[in-house]
Amino acid sequence: MERLDVVIIGGGIGGSALGGYLALAGHKVLVLERLTEFTDRVRGEWMAPWGAAEAKKIGLYDRFIAAGGHHLTRNIGYDELLTRAQAEAQAVALDRLHPDVPGPLCMQHVVMQNEAIAWAAESGADVRRGVSAIQLTAGPAPRVRFSHDGATHEAACRLIVGADGRTSAVRRQLGMQMKEAPLDHLIVGLLVEGADGWPEDLQCIGKFGDLHYLVFPQGGGRVRIYADYAYEGQARFNGAEGAAELLAAFDLPDVPNSKAVAQARPIGPCRSYPSQDAWVDEPRTEGAVLIGDAAGYNDPILGQGLSVTLRDARLVGALLVEHDDWNLRLFEPYVAERRERLRRLRFTASFITTLNARFGPEDMERRTHAFMKMREDPSLLMVRLAAFSGPESVPAEYFTEQFYQKVFGTTEHMVA
Numbered sequence: 047m048e049r050l051d052v053v054i055i056g057g058g059i060g061g062s063a064l065g066g067y068l069a070l071a072g073h074k075v076l077v078l079e080r081l082t083e084f085t086d087r088v089r090g091e092w093m094a095p096w097g098a099a100e101a102k103k104i105g106l107y108d109r110f111i112a113a114g115g116h117h118l119t120r121n122i123g124y125d126e127l128l129t130r131a132q133a134e135a136q137a138v139a140l141d142r143l144h145p146d147v148p149g150p151l152c153m154q155h156v157v158m159q160n161e162a163i164a165w166a167a168e169s170g171a172d173v174r175r176g177v178s179a180i181q182l183t184a185g186p187a188p189r190v191r192f193s194h195d196g197a198t199h200e201a202a203c204r205l206i207v208g209a210d211g212r213t214s215a216v217r218r219q220l221g222m223q224m225k226e227a228p229l230d231h232l233i234v235g236l237l238v239e240g241a242d243g244w245p246e247d248l249q250c251i252g253k254f255g256d257l258h259y260l261v262f263p264q265g266g267g268r269v270r271i272y273a274d275y276a277y278e279g280q281a282r283f284n285g286a287e288g289a290a291e292l293l294a295a296f297d298l299p300d301v302p303n304s305k306a307v308a309q310a311r312p313i314g315p316c317r318s319y320p321s322q323d324a325w326v327d328e329p330r331t332e333g334a335v336l337i338g339d340a341a342g343y344n345d346p347i348l349g350q351g352l353s354v355t356l357r358d359a360r361l362v363g364a365l366l367v368e369h370d371d372w373n374l375r376l377f378e379p380y381v382a383e384r385r386e387r388l389r390r391l392r393f394t395a396s397f398i399t400t401l402n403a404r405f406g407p408e409d410m411e412r413r414t415h416a417f418m419k420m421r422e423d424p425s426l427l428m429v430r431l432a433a434f435s436g437p438e439s440v441p442a443e444y445f446t447e448q449f450y451q452k453v454f455g456t457t458e459h460m461v462a
């Protein structure tokens with residue numbers, strides 16, 4: 047029986063960040079990762095400025111930059127409700143949204159995962175890949191059984207951390223319930239290369255017809271595209287022609303240089319996911335705690351998952367490093383901060399979805415009303431800062447029924 051301080055299940059961005067952080071502080075850490083090799087699952091490749099700042103605090107930022115991390119400095123929201131000139135006049139300087147980093151950070155998720163897990167190992171964590179059949183016992187004497195290299199192992203520890211993603215087996219084994227917001231739209235993603243005509247510092251997000259499009263260049267002609275679309279059209283980008291369909295939909299006459307993206311070459315899978323929020327109110331029990339997607343996630347429409355996960359890793363890591371008594375109450379500040387953080391992001395995601403990712407005639411009316419309101423009072427746009435500077439950077443009154451009502455004239459579809 048191995049004896050450890052912490053066993054972390056899942057060696058993605060969250061598990062590896064926490065593993066490295068704790069190992070550097072002198073803790074005996076075991077990271078168990080199911081995969082021997084990471085592949086493109088269509089996940090986060092746009093890290094919000096506040097998330098990049100979290101990566102810096104943990105110690106991963108320089109490594110991400112050295113591995114090709116690419117900052118974006120401008121956002122232009124070309125959109126069916128704006129002329130080109132109006133959209134360009136409202137361009138946002140992304141490099142001014144957080145004091146610690148020059149804008150959002152874009153890079154391949156797989157590269158980030160490889161960097162994070164290598165960093166965890168180099169920092170002193172015992173990282174094992176290709177593990178399976180994980181069985182947990184939480185409580186006062188936590189234990190983890192797992193298979194690795196054809197043998198069954200058992201480890202005793204002071205704490206188990208579930209960092210095993212959206213479909214977390216740890217969450218299931220601990221019997222923690224996840225709540226979900228209603229599902230009415232999907233998100234599809236694709237990585238392309240050869241988009242050399244797309245400006246490398248520019249991200250574009252907006253809506254045309256039945257698509258909410260997002261374009262995030264990564265440098266060197268590589269671009270990650272995502273799009274939100276109605277749940278009713280769920281098969282739209284599936285199958286052998288899915289990538290070609292998606293690229294054709296990105297040929298947007300009102301978005302300058304969009305042809306460069308539409309004609310680029312796919313270099314990964316084209317995959318759709320439910321675009322909705324899910325959350326666990328109490329992601330802790332005696333002897334175990336969840337972080338990252340395992341503890342619930344924000345609707346990917348906002349691109350906050352990496353940032354949420356890195357903040358989780360840092361907060362949990364700091365509590366464990368600063369305190370000797372690892373009891374259930376230790377995680378109180380983490381749970382409280384996370385609950386409010388995800389509530390605000392949930393609200394913001396429902397706000398952006400109502401604004402950009404609902405496609406019926408009534409939705410169009412609501413959207414036009416909101417654009418008019420925001421033109422009259424540009425301060426209403428401030429809620430969007432939550433997704434850039436961090437949810438805590440925006441005053442609390444923006445995450446309320448009253449605010450949503452003011453912009454849309456209704457509270458329909460608000461998720462709080």
Ligand SMILES: Cc1cc2nc3c(=O)[nH]c(=O)nc-3n(C[C@H](O)[C@H](O)[C@H](O)COP(=O)(O)OP(=O)(O)OC[C@H]3O[C@@H](n4cnc5c(N)ncnc54)[C@H](O)[C@@H]3O)c2cc1C
Nearest residue numbers: 056058059060080089090092210211338339349350351352
């Ligand atoms: C379509 C889509 C687009 C997104 N876009 C963005 C974006 O632009 N920006 C952003 O910030 N976020 C985005 N996200 C979210 C972001 O990718 C996630 O929030 C983030 O990857 C969560 O990290 P994690 O470490 O918690 O989980 P994961 O990345 O899922 O890592 C979990 C790890 O655990 C391992 N694992 C799973 N089960 C087991 C097991 N039983 N035993 C051992 N190991 C196990 C997995 O192999 C994996 O390595 C997006 C998500 C989706 C679905």
